[in-house]
Amino acid sequence: MQRSIQFWFEFASTYSYLSAMRIEDLAAQHGVSVEWHPFLLGPIFASQGWDNSPFNIYPAKGRYMWRDMERLTAQRGLRFSRPDPFPQNGLKAARLVMTIEAHPQRAAFVRAVYAAEFVDGLNIADDQVLIDCLSQASLPPDTLAHCHDTEIKAALMQQTQTAQAKGIFGAPSFLVGEELFWGDDRLDEAMQLAAEI
Amino acid sequence: MQRSIQFWFEFASTYSYLSAMRIEDLAAQHGVSVEWHPFLLGPIFASQGWDNSPFNIYPAKGRYMWRDMERLTAQRGLRFSRPDPFPQNGLKAARLVMTIEAHPQRAAFVRAVYAAEFVDGLNIADDQVLIDCLSQASLPPDTLAHCHDTEIKAALMQQTQTAQAKGIFGAPSFLVGEELFWGDDRLDEAMQLAAEI
Numbered sequence: 001m002q003r004s005i006q007f008w009f010e011f012a013s014t015y016s017y018l019s020a021m022r023i024e025d026l027a028a029q030h031g032v033s034v035e036w037h038p039f040l041l042g043p044i045f046a047s048q049g050w051d052n053s054p055f056n057i058y059p060a061k062g063r064y065m066w067r068d069m070e071r072l073t074a075q076r077g078l079r080f081s082r083p084d085p086f087p088q089n090g091l092k093a094a095r096l097v098m099t100i101e102a103h104p105q106r107a108a109f110v111r112a113v114y115a116a117e118f119v120d121g122l123n124i125a126d127d128q129v130l131i132d133c134l135s136q137a138s139l140p141p142d143t144l145a146h147c148h149d150t151e152i153k154a155a156l157m158q159q160t161q162t163a164q165a166k167g168i169f170g171a172p173s174f175l176v177g178e179e180l181f182w183g184d185d186r187l188d189e190a191m192q193l194a195a196e197i
Numbered sequence: 198m199q200r201s202i203q204f205w206f207e208f209a210s211t212y213s214y215l216s217a218m219r220i221e222d223l224a225a226q227h228g229v230s231v232e233w234h235p236f237l238l239g240p241i242f243a244s245q246g247w248d249n250s251p252f253n254i255y256p257a258k259g260r261y262m263w264r265d266m267e268r269l270t271a272q273r274g275l276r277f278s279r280p281d282p283f284p285q286n287g288l289k290a291a292r293l294v295m296t297i298e299a300h301p302q303r304a305a306f307v308r309a310v311y312a313a314e315f316v317d318g319l320n321i322a323d324d325q326v327l328i329d330c331l332s333q334a335s336l337p338p339d340t341l342a343h344c345h346d347t348e349i350k351a352a353l354m355q356q357t358q359t360a361q362a363k364g365i366f367g368a369p370s371f372l373v374g375e376e377l378f379w380g381d382d383r384l385d386e387a388m389q390l391a392a393e394i
Contacts, residue, residue: 048255058245060366064379071386169257182261185382189268 004033005194008163009110010041010171011090011124012053014069017114018184019172021078024107026187030195036106038094038156039163041171047164053087072184081121088117089125095147096130098155100139109137201230202391205360206307207238207368208287208321209250211266214311215381216369218275221304223384227392233303235291235353236360238368244361250284269381278318285314286322292344293327295352297336306334 007023009016027034045054055062066082073080093113100106112133116122122129131141146152163173167180174181174190176197181190204220206213224231242251252259263279270277290310297303309330313319319326328338343349360370364377371378371387373394378387 058366060361060364063364064366064377067377068379068383164257167257167260169255169261180261180264182265183382185380186265 002033003031003194003197004035005190006035006037006175008037008039008166008168008171008173008175010039011093011113011117012041012087013171014055014065014118015184016172017118018069018072018076018078019174019187020111020114022076023187023191026191027194030191032191032194033103034107036097036103036110037159037163038097038110039159039168039171040091040094040156043160044164044169048169056086079119081118083117083121083123088123091125092127092130092144092147093124093133094159095152095156096134096143098152098159099143099146099149100137105137105139109133109139112136199230200228200391200394201232202387203232203234203372205234205236205365205368205370205372207236208290208310208314209238209284210368211252211262211315212381213369214315215266215269215273215275216371216384217308217311219273220384220388223388224391227388229388229391230300231304233294233300233307234356234360235294235307236356236365236368237288237291237353240357241361241366245366253283276316278315280314280318280320285320288322289324289327289341289344290321290330291356292349292353293331293340295349295356296340296343296346297334302334302336306330306336309333 005027007019009020023034045051050057053062055065069080090113097106097110100109113124113130116129116133117124124130127144130144134141134143166175166178168182170182172182172184172187174187176190176194179190179193181187202224204216206217220231242248247254250259252262266277287310294303294307297306310321310327313326313330314321321327324341328341331338331340363372363375365379367379369379369381369384371384373387373391376387376390378384
């Protein structure tokens with residue numbers, strides 16, 4: 001059996017950007033394959049009584065996160081801009097991921113969306129931005145229309161339900177078998193476990 | 198000027214236990230001195246609308262934390278038991294820290310309290326437990342009475358106000374100058390900065 005890790009990400013999540021940009025290289029070093037799993041934090045946060053990002057609800061936590069992201073992106077040689085508004089609405093982008101079966105295109109599209117959002121500061125709910133991201137993943141512009149397909153909407157809802165059932169409460173999260181790891185800070189440990197199984 | 202790092206801890210905090218057990222060795226390797234700063238998360242959490250530990254308020258986050266602590270303590274060769282009830286009431290213990298001026302005794306007492314709580318599963322609000330912790334730090338049992346001193350109570354309240362003013366919203370936190378780091382996961386980065394200044 002191929003050793004694998006599940007990467008659960010939400011497009012609004014700043015720390016998911018960090019993991020999206022490094023997980024494939026890290027996995028390749030460990031001989032592990034990555035399953036890219038979009039989901040929505042909104043319904044999970046709502047079930048916790050939150051109607052916004054915790055970084056907006058709790059200002060001290062938010063101020064810290066932006067500074068922490070500045071430090072981490074600088075250390076890693078990543079550009080970083082703060083999206084306005086934050087959090088961005090990643091619903092259409094997440095649905096589009098569900099339309100992309102092929103692994104390299106799926107990963108490339110996800111990275112393109114994160115770069116649009118956190119490098120270029122673009123609105124990832126904007127159709128033209130999404131079309132550009134599809135193009136970067138060698139996917140045709142008419143892919144965009146599929147984010148309105150009933151089965152795609154249902155597939156993303158199912159992803160979010162699965163995330164919650166697996167115990168996921170934030171992003172990024174990583175699953176190796178049933179073992180859950182939360183946060184870009186745990187990616188290396190999760191990958192190590194995936195490589196050992 | 199001596200290079201230094203401020204370690205802000207709360208006795209109820211599981212991840213503070215991890216940092217308390219390693220910060221002095223790490224600091225010694227870097228030629229950095231550690232300032233041990235107790236504070237209370239209760240008033241800070243209350244200002245965020247929480248009347249309990251977020252690990253109790255948000256069950257998925259709590260389940261994850263206990264598993265994460267199991268993994269981390271196993272990796273580090275630390276014993277770990279889950280205190281009952283959680284969170285423990287660390288008010289008297291934190292006040293006692295404020296009575297201890299000498300650095301080695303202060304650090305030794307803090308480590309003894311964390312060990313009582315998270316290794317031996319004892320109630321750290323219990324006077325006999327605290328007397329045993331004082332003893333482990335070569336401090337006399339009558340030190341305990343000082344946790345009722347007006348000036349000690351005020352000093353701990355001031356610590357908590359200072360923590361909040363510095364932007365601290367959780368524990369452990371580390372300050373190097375005005376640069377804030379949150380979580381045992383950031384201790385190495387904070388120490389690196391302290392060593393460079």
